[in-house]
Amino acid sequence: xxxxxxxxxxxxxxxxxxxxxxxxxxxxxxxxxxxxxxxxxxxxxxxxxxxxxxxxxxxxxxxxxxxxxxxxxxxxxxxxxxxxxxxxxxxxxxxxxxxxxxxxxxxxxxxxxxxxxxxxxxxxxxxxxxxxxxxxxxxxxxxxxxxxxxxxxxxxxxxxxxxxxxxxxxxxxxxxxxxxxxxxxxxxxxxxxxxxxxxxxxxxxxxxxxxxxxxxxxxxxxxxxxxxxxxxxxxxxxxxxxxxxxxxxxxxxxxxxxxxxxxxxxxxxxxxxxxxxxxxxxxxxxxxxxxxxxxxxxxxxxxxxxxxxxxxxxxxxxxxxxxxxxxxxxxxxxxxxxxxxxxxxxxxxxxxxxxxxxxxxxxxxxxxxxxxxxxxxxxxxxxxxxxxxxxxxxxxxxxxxxxxxxxxxxxxxxxxxxxxxxxxxxxxxxxxxxxxxxxxxxxxxxxxxxxxxxxxxxxxxxxxxxxxxxxxxxxxxxxxxxxxxxxxxxxxxxxxxxxxxxxxxxx
Amino acid sequence: xxxxxxxxxxxxxxxxxxxxxxxxxxxxxxxxxxxxxxxxxxxxxxxxxxxxxxxxxxxxxxxxxxxxxxxxxxxxxxxxxxxxxxxxxxxxxxxxxxxxxxxxxxxxxxxxxxxxxxxxxxxxxxxxxxxxxxxxxxxxxxxxxxxxxxxxxxxxxxxxxxxxxxxxxxxxxxxxxxxxxxxxxxxxxxxxxxxxxxxxxxxxxxxxxxxxxxxxxxxxxxxxxxxxxxxxxxxxxxxxxxxxxxxxxxxxxxxxxxxxxxxxxxxxxxxxxxxxxxxxxxxxxxxxxxxxxxxxxxxxxxxxxxxxxxxxxxxxxxxxxxxxxxxxxxxxxxxxxxxxxxxxxxxxxxxxxxxxxxxxxxxxxxxxxxxxxxxxxxxxxxxxxxxxxxxxxxxxxxxxxxxxxxxxxxxxxxxxxxxxxxxx
Numbered sequence: 055x056x057x058x059x060x061x062x063x064x065x066x067x068x069x070x071x072x073x074x075x076x077x078x079x080x081x082x083x084x085x086x087x088x089x090x091x092x093x094x095x096x097x098x099x100x101x102x103x104x105x106x107x108x109x110x111x112x113x114x115x116x117x118x119x120x121x122x123x124x125x126x127x128x129x130x131x132x133x134x135x136x137x138x139x140x141x142x143x144x145x146x147x148x149x150x151x152x153x154x155x156x157x158x159x160x161x162x163x164x165x166x167x168x169x170x171x172x173x174x175x176x177x178x179x180x181x182x183x184x185x186x187x188x189x190x191x192x193x194x195x196x197x198x199x200x201x202x203x204x205x206x207x208x209x210x211x212x213x214x215x216x217x218x219x220x221x222x223x224x225x226x227x228x229x230x231x232x233x234x235x236x237x238x239x240x241x242x243x244x245x246x247x248x249x250x251x252x253x254x255x256x257x258x259x260x261x262x263x264x265x266x267x268x269x270x271x272x273x274x275x276x277x278x279x280x281x282x283x284x285x286x287x288x289x290x291x292x293x294x295x296x297x298x299x300x301x302x303x304x305x306x307x308x309x310x311x312x313x314x315x316x317x318x319x320x321x322x323x324x325x326x327x328x329x330x331x332x333x334x335x336x337x338x339x340x341x342x343x344x345x346x347x348x349x350x351x352x353x354x355x356x357x358x359x360x361x362x363x364x365x366x367x368x369x370x371x372x373x374x375x376x377x378x379x380x381x382x383x384x385x386x387x388x389x390x391x392x393x394x395x396x397x398x399x400x401x402x403x404x405x406x407x408x409x410x411x412x413x414x415x416x417x418x419x420x421x422x423x424x425x426x427x428x429x430x431x432x433x434x435x436x437x438x439x440x441x442x443x444x445x446x447x448x449x450x451x452x453x454x455x456x457x458x459x460x461x462x463x464x465x466x467x468x469x470x471x472x473x474x475x476x477x478x479x480x481x482x483x484x485x486x487x488x489x490x491x492x493x494x495x496x497x498x499x500x501x502x503x504x505x506x507x508x509x510x511x512x513x514x515x516x517x518x519x520x521x522x523x524x525x526x527x528x529x530x531x532x533x534x535x536x537x538x539x540x541x542x543x544x545x546x547x548x549x550x551x552x553x554x555x556x557x558x559x560x561x
Numbered sequence: 562x563x564x565x566x567x568x569x570x571x572x573x574x575x576x577x578x579x580x581x582x583x584x585x586x587x588x589x590x591x592x593x594x595x596x597x598x599x600x601x602x603x604x605x606x607x608x609x610x611x612x613x614x615x616x617x618x619x620x621x622x623x624x625x626x627x628x629x630x631x632x633x634x635x636x637x638x639x640x641x642x643x644x645x646x647x648x649x650x651x652x653x654x655x656x657x658x659x660x661x662x663x664x665x666x667x668x669x670x671x672x673x674x675x676x677x678x679x680x681x682x683x684x685x686x687x688x689x690x691x692x693x694x695x696x697x698x699x700x701x702x703x704x705x706x707x708x709x710x711x712x713x714x715x716x717x718x719x720x721x722x723x724x725x726x727x728x729x730x731x732x733x734x735x736x737x738x739x740x741x742x743x744x745x746x747x748x749x750x751x752x753x754x755x756x757x758x759x760x761x762x763x764x765x766x767x768x769x770x771x772x773x774x775x776x777x778x779x780x781x782x783x784x785x786x787x788x789x790x791x792x793x794x795x796x797x798x799x800x801x802x803x804x805x806x807x808x809x810x811x812x813x814x815x816x817x818x819x820x821x822x823x824x825x826x827x828x829x830x831x832x833x834x835x836x837x838x839x840x841x842x843x844x845x846x847x848x849x850x851x852x853x854x855x856x857x858x859x860x861x862x863x864x865x866x867x868x869x870x871x872x873x874x875x876x877x878x879x880x881x882x883x884x885x886x887x888x889x890x891x892x893x894x895x896x897x898x899x900x901x902x903x904x905x906x907x908x909x910x911x912x913x914x915x916x917x918x919x920x921x922x923x924x925x926x927x928x929x930x931x932x933x934x935x936x937x938x939x940x941x942x943x944x945x946x947x948x949x950x951x952x953x954x955x956x957x958x959x960x961x962x963x964x965x966x967x968x969x970x971x972x973x974x975x976x977x978x979x980x981x982x983x984x985x
Contacts, residue, residue: 077565084563101563110568113575128622130583133576134675157564164569179563225586233623378639387638455640457649459633468647471640484636495625520631529623 071362075168083172084179090351091180094424096344098183099198100157103175107164111147112137114161118327119151121159122205124212124319126228152178154186154330156198169365172358176348181341188432189336191329194243201326208319215312227313230533231299231320236494238299238321239328294498294513298534299324301499307508308539317537332435335488339393340431343401346370346394376452387484392452396439399448400427410446441485446477456483461519491517497544509541510534514555516548521555528557535559584681590615591677595685596971610677617673687836708796717793731790739783746776806895806927807845808837809881810863813902815852815872822934825964826901827864829932832974833899834860847884851877857884874906874914874945882921891925898922901932904943915948923952923959930977931961 116133117123149166153159160178162171186192216224295301303317349366352358376391377384403411404426407419418426449472456469470476501511535542546555594613713726753769810830837844848863849855852870855877933946952959962973
């Protein structure tokens, strides 16, 4: 039984269309979209679609889309900023906000027209939703089942702390944590701590192995310095730690337990957002591709009429408009445009490859587009996705070019353009724009003088000669110092390992 | 399984608490802005909200980031004529084309501007202000009564019937009276069963059955609800101190009060009026304006109507006294007054006014404030000021201030109505 025939039994002709929506209509649209999504085997969490008004949308904006948050002035600031620019008409509001949770919650604005609601349901509840469920970063770093409970816990905990220790105290800790929140994320999974039984099992396994491998000849080798010796030399941590908040939480000599818990809350929240920052292009591209594909399929099945389609295409083209660098309102690459173009391009390469495509993407050309696209969605983040899939054809379509701004040169130089020589380099450079090193300086904890003055040493590995922003760095150091309670130092180290700059904060 | 939920009726002010925190954190900036607004505004706009500017630097949330310098490459779309190796002059601001994905660094430099609502504006505006001396003697002359709960009684009106309490009593009664009967029923029943088993004589069994019947009927006769179960809520009257206050606003609108002075005086009263209406639900206001004769007017006329003529301060004070005597007896009302004038009074009027004030008005007033709006900023030499000045030392409940410029209104106002520290 195909979903198509199953549906056409129930209705005759297309779904009603008009500017006004009601709940019954939304349900009917949602049902056909769900059936169409099932045709394409989109794997999603269950959906929870909520209708909100503009004021609630502003509230949601202020808390980065989370339905529950702990109270803090910075959210008030965000709220005031959005409200102000909305009231003055500088900024429209999003049509939807979607939350990576299970069930997947999507907020729809009540002002949307019926077509818009259908678009948004397809976009958020089936596009984003399946991305949240499938992409490896989200799978690794966020627990969709637990996030809402955690937020409730965080809010309650912060408010209890405020009652017990005073609002100012709590605010101070949170301020300092927020300054470091970008350095409170795990980029790679930490191994799970072993339980005593696992340790025991591993030890006996090792002994058994050694027993089997025993050979007296090994005793004749000169002994090498064991790893434990480094630790014994007082160097701590033995490996640099890039998660500064994690290090503070675990090792700060000053923080009280409740303050550590606050650090943890900020860290966990930042971690929850980390995958979203790394997959903006993919996530939006995926969702846009699917609302486009699903609604077009509805049209093919004659479930929506021409008027609906015209209205839809109008909105869709607005979303994926990419302005040129010299045009009014240019704000860099539009993630919707780039993402949608790349997703559609993968489908094109699979279905109708040219000779060029066969040369550049031999494994894609002619394969099943559904499988290939699904693979791309699951296993990449923006940087690697662009590095892997940006085709010469798209580089030409977007007319991309690279401008190099090098500190030693008086002028900017056009590094590459969309030509035979340039494709690879343009692709590499565009991918690099989405690299974390490009957005944030690399800073790690390298030493904690546990037995000395308890100072903390951070190291900034200078990336391509780019210095830290002075004032801000000093501010952040002050915040870190407040959490640490003892001197905090930050040294900048260039590629050869020479110390290039040094700053310090003392309590 | 998909759910569709209408959330529009849920609370919309989720961010209110965060907004309030923001305002608390930047109170200093906001206070300064509010002060500036008061000086600039016209009277009709006084109570509106307003825009507050906070320098972006002060509210920035820092984070590690790249400064200017170093090597960068950016990718842009829409190439038209560039080819590899083209040179482009560096744009004015250093740093040139920083990452295309980052939104321009120029954005954050603007000041952060936001609007205060009318309520927020006023609450900052009148922070820490209080009517002085309020309630000091009002307690002793308590007139008001308030009914408070005082347990339960067995008699009362049906509207006071307490159903839960009544049901509880009924339950208690049924248990108390029915318990022994039930126990007896139980024992008789056991006896009967034993008798049946043992095959006791018929009459014996009949007797037991009858006994059981009697007992069961007795149990049934226990009413579910009885008259004695009824309980009524009881209330007693407790005298309550009254804090009724009346505020007299006296303003000189004579010819010598030119527009500038009237504007100053009105500004003062506007503040006063806003303050009182905001702070007290139970404050009554009486507006008196005077030239050579005094009139009681409503608030619109007081603030927005123009009039001119000679000056007899005494007339206003006398009218105030009459009104007090007729409508606001001292024993029931806290009486406050504020008077504004340029101090130009002639002949016997100042001395007469001061005397009248001391003898009749100050004894019945909690607080009397005098605001002088002089022609120039020289030290006070107006005839009324000289006369009133003598009252100042003698009476605690009298205060006077001079105001020359709109900017001074707010500080003077705050000064006059500062919260009494001793009682705070």
